[in-house]
Amino acid sequence: MAANSNKLSKLTQSVHVGSKGDSLYGGVVNPIYPSAAYDYETEVRYPRYFNTPNQKAVVEKLVALENGEDGLVFSSGMAAIMTSLFAMLKSGDHVLFQNDLYGGTHHAAVTELNRYGMEYSMVDVSDLKTFEKAIRKNTKVIYVETPSNPLLKITDLKGVAKLARKHGIITIIDNTFASPVNQNPIDLGIDIVTHSGTKYIGGHSDITCGVVVSSKKLTDIIRKSAVNFGGTLEAQTCYLVERSLKTIVLRVQQQNKNALALARFMESEPKIGNVFYPGLKTHPSHAIAKKQMPGGFGGMLSFEVKGDPAKFLSKLKLIKRAISLGGVESTITSPVRTSHAKLSAAERKSLGISDKLLRFSVGIEETEDLINDIKQAL
Numbered sequence: 001m002a003a004n005s006n007k008l009s010k011l012t013q014s015v016h017v018g019s020k021g022d023s024l025y026g027g028v029v030n031p032i033y034p035s036a037a038y039d040y041e042t043e044v045r046y047p048r049y050f051n052t053p054n055q056k057a058v059v060e061k062l063v064a065l066e067n068g069e070d071g072l073v074f075s076s077g078m079a080a081i082m083t084s085l086f087a088m089l090k091s092g093d094h095v096l097f098q099n100d101l102y103g104g105t106h107h108a109a110v111t112e113l114n115r116y117g118m119e120y121s122m123v124d125v126s127d128l129k130t131f132e133k134a135i136r137k138n139t140k141v142i143y144v145e146t147p148s149n150p151l152l153k154i155t156d157l158k159g160v161a162k163l164a165r166k167h168g169i170i171t172i173i174d175n176t177f178a179s180p181v182n183q184n185p186i187d188l189g190i191d192i193v194t195h196s197g198t199k200y201i202g203g204h205s206d207i208t209c210g211v212v213v214s215s216k217k218l219t220d221i222i223r224k225s226a227v228n229f230g231g232t233l234e235a236q237t238c239y240l241v242e243r244s245l246k247t248i249v250l251r252v253q254q255q256n257k258n259a260l261a262l263a264r265f266m267e268s269e270p271k272i273g274n275v276f277y278p279g280l281k282t283h284p285s286h287a288i289a290k291k292q293m294p295g296g297f298g299g300m301l302s303f304e305v306k307g308d309p310a311k312f313l314s315k316l317k318l319i320k321r322a323i324s325l326g327g328v329e330s331t332i333t334s335p336v337r338t339s340h341a342k343l344s345a346a347e348r349k350s351l352g353i354s355d356k357l358l359r360f361s362v363g364i365e366e367t368e369d370l371i372n373d374i375k376q377a378l
Helices: 012-015 054-066 077-088 103-115 128-133 157-167 218-228 235-245 249-269 286-292 309-316 345-352 366-375
Strands: 070-074 093-100 117-125 140-147 170-174 192-196 210-214 274-278 299-304 331-333 357-361
Touching: 012 054, 012 249, 054 070, 054 235, 070 077, 070 249, 077 103, 077 140, 077 170, 077 192, 077 210, 077 218, 093 103, 093 157, 093 286, 103 286, 103 299, 117 235, 128 157, 140 157, 157 357, 249 274, 249 299, 249 366, 299 309
Parallel strands: 093 117, 093 140, 140 170, 170 192
Antiparallel strands: 070 210, 192 210, 274 299, 299 357, 331 357
């Protein structure tokens, strides 16, 4: 089945694209091909070359869901992100980041890029005119993340893509929070889409992987670096990722529904302060989110409790205190202690990440059960 030419719905794509079944015995599920040694006469296959059957099955499904041409599956989201950056940059080049990034990406940028002679800037992308002023003659990449982690800020992807094309710059996005169900950046002009597949793509809090989807031309460039860096994903985990992708649309649709209901409840709850969710009409970028996230506003939200956040967390019974996100179970975390702990207090303050902020990954449970758990903990 040709992933890019068919006109199937995402729900049908998620089930069928890349899942060819077992031609030997007629099974409907792709077999696991654990071999690290293949006959090289027709094609040189090797897991580190990103071309084994289970790797290809995952990529075909994701390429269809993201409306791309080609892609790669990695051992982690950071492997996907950093391999893409290093493939597009060389010593003396400059990359322009939006300033509100996942803490792991921020830490990797500030600790690794300068060591290899690469320059970077982190700038507020909410004003594209100001953002454009930060572009230098040696700027080769613009990197954005939307919705952002942990404050769910929205970046105007069409605006960024137009700006980048004007200056001949490659664009990369971390699309993890949105998932390919809710947002397809390639349709909006973005060049390279990355995901921490550990989150919504895996969806069950039991695997780690990363994803890149792009054009054939750019994917080939990234693949050359990827083969050298070795961040490949083995067959068993690829099989689990493919299995998980078959239900991604159903999972994310329920998470969208739950998150919107919870955000509306929290907005009216006097014991809760600021609520950050792009599906709320009060969100400053709600109109942009509505245009570029046609599938829904996502299962992630964050909020500030007016009381002691640690005490609130200790009283939750259904919602689990845990790092990571995107699983079928609802989890909650304190960014200052987890995802953004490597940022200084001053850096967190400048980004609006307070000590009272809690990041909530909404699962697929019954909506009312989640609301009741929040109520009793408050």
